[in-house]
Amino acid sequence: MSKEVFVFTPSTKKKILILGLVGIVLAAIGIAILAFGGHGHAADAGHEASGHSFHWTHRLFADLWINNVYFLGLAIIGVFFFAVQYAAQAGWSSALIRIPLSFGSWLPFAFVLTLIVFYLANFSSHWHMFHWLDHSLYNETLADGSVNPNYDYIIAGKEAYLNLPFYLIRMVGIFLAWIIFYFVMRKINFAEDIAGGVNNYRKLIRLSAIFIIFFALSSAVGSWDWIMSIDTHWFSTMFGWYVFASWFVAGVAGITLVVLLLKENGYLPMITDNHLHDLGKYVFAFSIFWTYIWFSQYLLIYYANIPEESIYFIERLKSDFYTPVFFLNIIINFFFPFLVLMTRDAKRHGVFLKIVCAVVLFGHWLDFYLMVTPGTLQENGGFGFLEIGTILVYLAAFLYVVLNSLTKSALVPKNHPMLQESMHHHI
């Protein structure tokens, strides 16, 4: 049997299981340190998003939320990448097109996990990860007619958008639409293996174009809801792009890494240095794109110097803990891939590509960490066993689901009309 279909061997499963178990142990150690180590932070009652004293569960929930959003990004970018290749009628990628597609299999799990973590982080205690969920903010006067000391007119002004029912409708709607798009695309793509011809290909082109438009809008709404609304007073018109760019770099780095690892294990024999070169270009170019968006957001806020906008960067640049992370973020997400992947040879050699992809994948996790943590945990944020552990748990689950989905069909689409072009791809 040639290696046309991915075989999810027991030894691979075991490795992933061990990865997950190590993650659970590390997370448990992290929780034990937090719960019994005595952190000694007093309540910071005056701060915008923390009316209550810090509890270790807050850090766990915020961390789970980061991982949710991050791995959701990897999954949906897989589907988006797939759609872009079809909408552009790209030939080069047709031999590897099922790897990005398989990332989408994480979407249903991401949906369930997001709902669970959203509940835990906001309703399991008096703490709200999303500050706007605090009911006491919205009424000018209390029931007895006296002035409400918690009243926040800025947040009250956003009530038409940021209220729980509408928020949940958006969340469920976006997730369901993404999941349906994924399953329909996958079904058509698999049907092509049996039916041949170009009908399924044409169908996918149309569907991809519709998905791209929907994704452009829905990913922006998702980024406002799931991340930007943490800093409820603050808003940035760049935020949708910013989150998309971060997701996209991480997603393409993930795709490249999976392709490289599959190739190392003898799969995908027709994938050559030329395909890797193109994937490397994606990582390189979109790292620059991410930096462009990151800097545009920063420069506008820096220049305008409006207090309600610059608070976002003050939280991150006037902190003993977040400031080094802030600069680390730009170093490993821009300077590192920019300088290492600049030459042609670096993009064509698996070793460089693998290192850069791994670093960039972590780098963009860090980017989401910086979006979420300062707003939710303020000075109580940290990076330790808990964070590393939860990343490993999510990574193991994600890999298990994706690799399992790869076994469901041939790795290379059998009747893709552009397959010959991909096999002779040469740059």
Added chain:
Amino acid sequence: MERNKNFILGVYSDPDEVVSAVMKIRSNKIKVHEVYSPFAIHGIDDALGYKRSRLPIAAFLFGMLGTLLALTMQFWMMGIDWPMIIGGKNFASLPPFIPVTFELTVLISALGMVGVFMVASDLKPYKKVRLMDTRITDDKHVIAIDLGANNGASDEIKKLLKETGAEEVNEKNFE
């Protein structure tokens, strides 16, 4: 025999034939001077054994020059020579300099590349162009072989060109 004076030209119609002809000629230890073609032939660079262009290195160096130039210029102007308060910012503050730095990096890199390309390919004003065959601007491909670089083995070369499918084999001499 003098170099760059006397050439033997093989004229072809099919670009694929040109690629295989070049490979065969080179495997017979004959040096190909150049292939002239109305359009880019895929794979001809590899067949001719051309090394990859070093132009990207020049681009990187000129880009760095542009970055340094832009930063030096702005820090000197805004910080030392004529400090001005703009928007309540520090005299010399990095963020507003980044867009200008980016633009100058691209500009100097592009101009430098054009310059290096002109010098490296010997493109200059009033350069006398030597046209091997007028049909290379229309529908024919020409493999030019410098007799001076191949010890004047003209009969052997002509035979080889015929074998590889050349429609015509001509001689061309420049004074």
